[in-house]
Amino acid sequence: MADQKKEFLSQTIEHFDMTRHDVVGLVDSMKTMAFSARDLHRAADIFDRMLADKDSAVIRCLAGSLISAGLKKIFADMVRFNMVDAIVSTGANIVDQDFFEALGFRHYVADERLKAGLSDGELRELAIDRIYDTLIDEDELRICDDTTKIIADQLDPRPYSSREFIRAMGEYLESKGLRPKDSIVYEAYKKDVPIFCPAFSDCSAGFGLVAHQALRGDEAKVSLDSAKDFLELTRIKMASGDSGLFMVGGGVPKNFAQDVVVAADVLGVEVPMHKYAIQITVADVRDGALSGSTLKEASSWGKVDTAFEQMVYSEATLAVPLIAGYGYHKGSWKKRAERRFSRLLDTELALPAGGAHS
Numbered sequence: 001m002a003d004q005k006k007e008f009l010s011q012t013i014e015h016f017d018m019t020r021h022d023v024v025g026l027v028d029s030m031k032t033m034a035f036s037a038r039d040l041h042r043a044a045d046i047f048d049r050m051l052a053d054k055d056s057a058v059i060r061c062l063a064g065s066l067i068s069a070g071l072k073k074i075f076a077d078m079v080r081f082n083m084v085d086a087i088v089s090t091g092a093n094i095v096d097q098d099f100f101e102a103l104g105f106r107h108y109v110a111d112e113r114l115k116a117g118l119s120d121g122e123l124r125e126l127a128i129d130r131i132y133d134t135l136i137d138e139d140e141l142r143i144c145d146d147t148t149k150i151i152a153d154q155l156d157p158r159p160y161s162s163r164e165f166i167r168a169m170g171e172y173l174e175s176k177g178l179r180p181k182d183s184i185v186y187e188a189y190k191k192d193v194p195i196f197c198p199a200f201s202d203c204s205a206g207f208g209l210v211a212h213q214a215l216r217g218d219e220a221k222v223s224l225d226s227a228k229d230f231l232e233l234t235r236i237k238m239a240s241g242d243s244g245l246f247m248v249g250g251g252v253p254k255n256f257a258q259d260v261v262v263a264a265d266v267l268g269v270e271v272p273m274h275k276y277a278i279q280i281t282v283a284d285v286r287d288g289a290l291s292g293s294t295l296k297e298a299s300s301w302g303k304v305d306t307a308f309e310q311m312v313y314s315e316a317t318l319a320v321p322l323i324a325g326y327g328y329h330k331g332s333w334k335k336r337a338e339r340r341f342s343r344l345l346d347t348e349l350a351l352p353a354g355g356a357h358s
Contacts, residue, residue, distance in 0.1 A: 005126045009137060011109040015073035015182060016317075018325035027326045036314055043278040043310040043319075044326035050244035050276045051083060052332035057240035057339060059233075059274075061257050062089040063249030063291070065131045067097035068107040069317050072182055074324050079187040083327060084246070085339045086236055087188065087195040088253040091203025094166060094185060094195060100136075100144045100204070102173055102180035108135040141204065147172070148208025157220035161228040162200040167342060192340035194236070196229050198256045230256070232345050234263040237271055239344060244276030245304070246323075248316050250283055250291025258303040265302075273302060277309040280319045 027044045030037040050058050060078065067075070078084045097107070110133045113119065123130055127138040151165070151172050160168075170189020173180060180186050188195050201209060201224060213221045237243060237260040247254050257274075264271040283292030295309035312319050327333065 001126065005128065005137075008111070008123070008126065008128055009108045009135060013068065013070050013107040013109060013134060015070050016321050018074050018077060018321055018328050021321070021325060022329045023322050023325040024329045027322055036312065039310060039312050040314065040319060040322060043280075043312045044323045046244075046276055046278050046308045046310055047246060047323055047327045048330045048332055049308060050246070051327055051330075051336060053242065053244070053275070054336065056242040056244050056275055057085040057236065057341075058083065058244050058246060059086045059088060059236075059257050060084045061245060061247040061249070061253035062087065062093045063251040063253050064090075064316060065092065065097070065134070066248060066316055066320075067093050067101070067184070068131055068134045068136070071317065071320055072098060072101065072184065074320060076182040076184050076187045077328070078324060079184060079191055079193050081328065081333050082191075082336045082338055083324075083333045084193065085240070086193060086233065086341055087184070088233065088257045089195060089197055090251065090253060091162075091197040091200045091205055094197055095148065095169075095203045095205045096136075096141065096144065098184045099147075099169055100141065102178060102183040102186055103144060103147060104178070104180075105137065105140040105144070108137075109133065110135045145204045145207040145211075148205045149211045150208075152209055152212040152222040155222050157216070157222055159223045159225040159228065161225055161232050162197040163194045163229065163232055163342070163345065165200065165205070165222075165224065166195045166197065191338070192342040194232070194342045194345060196233055196256070198226055198229050199252050200224050200226075230259075230263060233257070234260045234267065235345060236341050237261065238264050238267075238269050239341070240339070242272060242275045244308075245274050245278070247277070247279040247281075248320060250279070250281055250289075250293075254279070255290050258298055258301075261303045262301070273299070273305045275305050275308060277304045278312065278323070279310075280312045280314055280316055280323070282313060282315055 030041040115133050129136040129138050151168050170185050173186050277295045285292045295304050298304040299306045
């Protein structure tokens with residue numbers, strides 16, 4: 001059994017390095033093409049505009065299995081090179097995938113025949129989990145679950161925003177001397193870039209927190225406060241004024257980031273709609289679901305301006321290296337000032353009295 005498992009988990013997923021591939025010429029050549037190529041060029045141009053706009057914060061949204069697919073280094077480099085100021089993500093990307101690899105584990109390439117699903121029973125017997133054409137060692141994933149419990153056990157028992165808990169994950173990596181290369185969690189910890197996971201319990205962190213709370217019983221315990229998440233990201237919008245969204249996938253991260261414009265209004269603070277917005281998605285618009293809803297539709301809700309918005313209907317592993325790589329090699333990020341929003345959020349901000357509905 002051990003030899004068979006080792007055979008399945010033999011080829012690691014390698015993360016794309018956008019710094020090594022100057023795609024500017026390639027993407028610029030798409031400007032005079034049509035269909036998705038032209039849309040992708042416009043999205044890349046809008047991203048470069050975001051980075052060149054010194055008054056605009058950049059918020060990145062991540063949904064889908066992106067880190068396991070080989071995009072981790074791109075997203076870590078965007079933090080490292082000051083190309084993003086805040087992150088909103090699913091818990092799976094941040095905990096099950098990025099933090100998982102930061103602990104020293106890896107994702108693996110699944111053999112072609114495994115994609116059909118006919119061998120999933122065999123994989124289950126070997127404690128191997130499958131994400132389409134990617135494999136994960138379930139035994140190692142349980143260690144990731146247990147580590148989130150250890151972190152929760154060490155914190156003062158009170159409600160935390162996901163941003164605070166993820167920062168504690170970065171502190172844990174530092175305290176253990178791991179200092180992982182190309183980890184989003186660790187790079188964000190060093191650069192004071194806040195990471196929000198509004199549905200944080202829907203991942204390995206959830207298993208760890210369930211165990212933490214169950215063992216504490218009636219004693220004081222760590223809990224997550226999603227309303228605090230919302231308030232903190234709204235404070236970022238209020239502090240930054242202009243903002244741009246770089247959204248990969250849709251779902252909760254997309255809506256959460258867009259809604260801060262309305263939340264600020266509820267608090268009695270008038271803020272501009274998101275000035276820039278790009279979304280990479282394969283979701284369809286026809287079913288009325290959020291993941292495929294257009295950015296123009298978001299404008300009807302007062303969330304996104306329409307001057308610089310672009311939908312790119314593409315699978316993320318194809319579009320992200322081109323759009324992010326374009327922004328990197330154009331170099332506008334070199335003139336951006338660090339915002340370190342986590343420091344801002346760690347300071348109690350005075351909120352306005354009253355509100356839009358008072």
